[in-house]
Amino acid sequence: MSKRIDVKNLDIYYGEFHAVRDVSMTIEPKAVTAFIGPSGCGKSTFIRTLNRMHEVIPGARVDGVVEMDGKNLYGREVDPVDVRRRVGMVFQRPNPFPTMSIKENVLAGVRLNSKRLSGKAADELAERSLRGANLWNEVKDRLDKPGSGLSGGQQQRLCIARAIAIQPEVLLMDEPCSALDPISTLAIEDLINELKQDYTVVIVTHNMQQAARVSDRTGFFNLEATGKPGELVEFDSTQTIFNNPSKKATEDYISGRFG
Numbered sequence: 001m002s003k004r005i006d007v008k009n010l011d012i013y014y015g016e017f018h019a020v021r022d023v024s025m026t027i028e029p030k031a032v033t034a035f036i037g038p039s040g041c042g043k044s045t046f047i048r049t050l051n052r053m054h055e056v057i058p059g060a061r062v063d064g065v066v067e068m069d070g071k072n073l074y075g076r077e078v079d080p081v082d083v084r085r086r087v088g089m090v091f092q093r094p095n096p097f098p099t100m101s102i103k104e105n106v107l108a109g110v111r112l113n114s115k116r117l118s119g120k121a122a123d124e125l126a127e128r129s130l131r132g133a134n135l136w137n138e139v140k141d142r143l144d145k146p147g148s149g150l151s152g153g154q155q156q157r158l159c160i161a162r163a164i165a166i167q168p169e170v171l172l173m174d175e176p177c178s179a180l181d182p183i184s185t186l187a188i189e190d191l192i193n194e195l196k197q198d199y200t201v202v203i204v205t206h207n208m209q210q211a212a213r214v215s216d217r218t219g220f221f222n223l224e225a226t227g228k229p230g231e232l233v234e235f236d237s238t239q240t241i242f243n244n245p246s247k248k249a250t251e252d253y254i255s256g257r258f259g
């Protein structure tokens, strides 16, 4: 299920503004890749280009190539809706549909993709996805209650269940723990560790300890000055980035000298 992503010379724009410059990297399957860097360096912008969410903003565009297992996601024949089905996304703030039940929240993405599900198939998929998101035991007795009745950490796991219900190949997570308390954060980190058995996982995080804990590879983004484009300064095994980075800017950031 999981796929490899090759990014080649990717430039990202908001209208005239050049937000991210010339990124090339390979994101490995069945691994967690983390992006760190100071505010405004383009981490969120970059991750949104991996499922073509960037282009929903008027005037936003990219130059370059993003390949999934060798096929350009920006090819002329490629349907962006299909890309977003194959590359799921979890956002910073848990965003369950508040009036929908827990079960219907899990199935919402599948129903949007206009898949018809029999009652039994829907029940099975909901259970499988909630188990996959480590939430089943906590909600199995209240599947018909609203998703908004869950704690923040449970809501975020509900959103992860919704994302994996559509059986994506890649899971993007943009600061998935920034609205959560430390215990919920640990639950999500454990879950990320399990998800990499099946998915290519990409996470943006402000928390360097989190990047060190959960990821196999880390990319450090930076920008020279406000108004300049963000750049990928260094991309390597998490071990190397945190213990033996090759660029001074990475070392300064990791050791808290700026950012």
Ligand SMILES: Nc1ncnc2c1ncn2[C@@H]1O[C@H](COP(=O)(O)OP(=O)(O)OP(=O)(O)O)[C@@H](O)[C@H]1O
Pocket: 014, 017, 019, 037, 038, 039, 040, 041, 042, 043, 044, 045, 046, 057
């Ligand atoms: N919708 C938008 N329209 C125009 N410019 C934008 C838009 N979204 C982001 N930008 C700009 O693009 C640059 C990169 O922003 P982005 O949110 O990707 O950075 P980031 O590294 O994720 O920051 P943070 O860590 O604060 O979330 C910033 O200069 C930002 O102001």
